[in-house]
Amino acid sequence: MYQDMDEQIEVVAVFESHKMKPARFRWNGRVYKISEVTGDWNTNVGAYKVHHFAVVDTSSNFFQLTYDERQTSWMISKIWVE
Amino acid sequence: MHVDMDAFFAAIEIRNAPHLRGKPVIIGGDARFRSVVSTCSYEARKYSVKSGMSIAQAKRLCPDGVYISGNLSEYVYTAALLQRIFENYSPVVEPFSVDEAFLDITGCHRIYGTAENLVKEMKKEIEGKLGLTCSVGISPNKLLAKMASGENKPNGLTIMDRDDFKRIFYPRPVNSLWGVGESTKNALNKIGIFTVRDMAARNQEELKKYFGENGVGLSVISRGQGNTEVFSYDNRPLDKSMSHETTLIADISEIEKIYSTLLWLSDKVARRLRIDNYHGRTISVKVRSSDFKTITRDKTLTCPTDQCMVIFETARKLIPREYGPKEKVRLLGVRVSNLEKKRGENQLALMEDFSHEKMIKNSKTIDILRDRFGESVISYAGAKL
Numbered sequence: 024m025y026q027d028m029d030e031q032i033e034v035v036a037v038f039e040s041h042k043m044k045p046a047r048f049r050w051n052g053r054v055y056k057i058s059e060v061t062g063d064w065n066t067n068v069g070a071y072k073v074h075h076f077a078v079v080d081t082s083s084n085f086f087q088l089t090y091d092e093r094q095t096s097w098m099i100s101k102i103w104v105e
Numbered sequence: 106m107h108v109d110m111d112a113f114f115a116a117i118e119i120r121n122a123p124h125l126r127g128k129p130v131i132i133g134g135d136a137r138f139r140s141v142v143s144t145c146s147y148e149a150r151k152y153s154v155k156s157g158m159s160i161a162q163a164k165r166l167c168p169d170g171v172y173i174s175g176n177l178s179e180y181v182y183t184a185a186l187l188q189r190i191f192e193n194y195s196p197v198v199e200p201f202s203v204d205e206a207f208l209d210i211t212g213c214h215r216i217y218g219t220a221e222n223l224v225k226e227m228k229k230e231i232e233g234k235l236g237l238t239c240s241v242g243i244s245p246n247k248l249l250a251k252m253a254s255g256e257n258k259p260n261g262l263t264i265m266d267r268d269d270f271k272r273i274f275y276p277r278p279v280n281s282l283w284g285v286g287e288s289t290k291n292a293l294n295k296i297g298i299f300t301v302r303d304m305a306a307r308n309q310e311e312l313k314k315y316f317g318e319n320g321v322g323l324s325v326i327s328r329g330q331g332n333t334e335v336f337s338y339d340n341r342p343l344d345k346s347m348s349h350e351t352t353l354i355a356d357i358s359e360i361e362k363i364y365s366t367l368l369w370l371s372d373k374v375a376r377r378l379r380i381d382n383y384h385g386r387t388i389s390v391k392v393r394s395s396d397f398k399t400i401t402r403d404k405t406l407t408c409p410t411d412q413c414m415v416i417f418e419t420a421r422k423l424i425p426r427e428y429g430p431k432e433k434v435r436l437l438g439v440r441v442s443n444l445e446k447k448r449g450e451n452q453l454a455l456m457e458d459f460s461h462e463k464m465i466k467n468s469k470t471i472d473i474l475r476d477r478f479g480e481s482v483i484s485y486a487g488a489k490l
Contacts, residue, residue, distance in 0.1 A: 068478070
């Protein structure tokens with residue numbers, strides 16, 4: 024099941040084909056390398072956008088990351104726990 | 106052509122977390138909040154889990170299922186991307202729900218050689234860009250197309266003309282027709298109509314005698330006839346009503362809580378009316394008590410409105426007195442119907458009404474704030490959070 028989170032992270036993202044893709048992130052001192060962005064979508068919060076990414080890391084962990092344009096910050100919003 | 110996405114919400118969650126593939130995945134809210142199943146994967150359907158069933162019941166049928174509360178904003182976003190893909194295959198696309206659409210492909214199929222090729226290309230694009238599959242029905246009218254798309258799920262294509270319809274559907278029970286539910290089925294059974302063939306054999310006047318105008322519709326659909334016109338977004342008919350309802354976390358008896366929920370619902374409906382530039386004359390409330398008795402009450406105003414406080418005050422007065430103190434409330438809903446597109450400023454009542462003018466100014470300010478900072482930035486004091 025997904026566990027809701029609200030923790031700030033540092034992200035390295037790449038920009039290709041007019042799209043932003045997170046490539047790796049640091050959370051609690053550990054670096055997670057993203058092997059696949061399985062889904063991405065946006066939500067509007069007023070005039071700003073929040074970008075959401077469903078990602079799988081190289082150890083097959085599942086996360087949902089968000090980038091908030093207004094705050095210019097990245098968060099972990101969900102993590103899959105068995 | 107009718108396109109129906111296969112287990113849309115569940116398919117999106119499985120795409121996001123591929124380790125869920127092959128597992129019974131059920132999308133719905135938290136069981137503690139009396140939520141229902143929105144959709145489920147085909148694996149979950151083997152356990153008789155169905156849309157609309159309570160999560161608690163689904164958990165009894167499928168205790169080892171994967172339950173996900175879902176993310177409506179992602180589903181709506183994906184639906185918008187789908188709409189763009191559909192528009193590559195037909196200039197006339199009518200969204201029918203978040204995961205279904207009608208496409209008028211008259212003539213378009215020639216670009217691809219055949220209708221099958223068009224569908225093949227479209228399915229390939231949907232799967233490539235969104236990682237999702239769909240089922241497609243192609244028929245001479247929307248009713249048949251809708252029923253055809255349900256014939257070969259998932260990832261199917263069914264081309265069905267009226268002769269195919271007669272062959273496939275005539276032996277089936279009446280509720281296999283689109284729009285015929287359990288209560289209509291029971292009513293039809295009482296007059297000796299059990300199969301689609303039985304219904305098609307009756308003349309329209311006879312069905313009209315029993316079911317009024319609905320009888321005419323039943324007669325039409327049992328013969329596989331129906332509407333052929335596909336409305337694109339720009340040419341869609343005007344909305345008839347806008348509503349919002351909520352099942353409460355727990356049944357409530359306190360009248361203040363009922364009113365605060367009504368205020369919250371009125372605000373939601375009023376905001377949608379203003380965004381889409383509508384106002385409406387008829388305000389309705391829907392109340393379901395804890396014993397599942399549901400009532401609706403409505404009132405038609407002299408002047409149409411898009412104002413939360415007008416909707417709320419009207420709705421508040423429509424709630425029967427026994428609700429709250431004597432009968433606990435399980436569900437509340439607010440609807441505004443009799444809609445018209447607004448032309449210019451809101452019309453004031455006959456007498457010059459400065460409080461109304463002030464209310465309109467307040468709503469405009471609320472809209473400006475919400476447009477800029479999001480829906481939750483401001484709310485009416487007392488509205489349910």
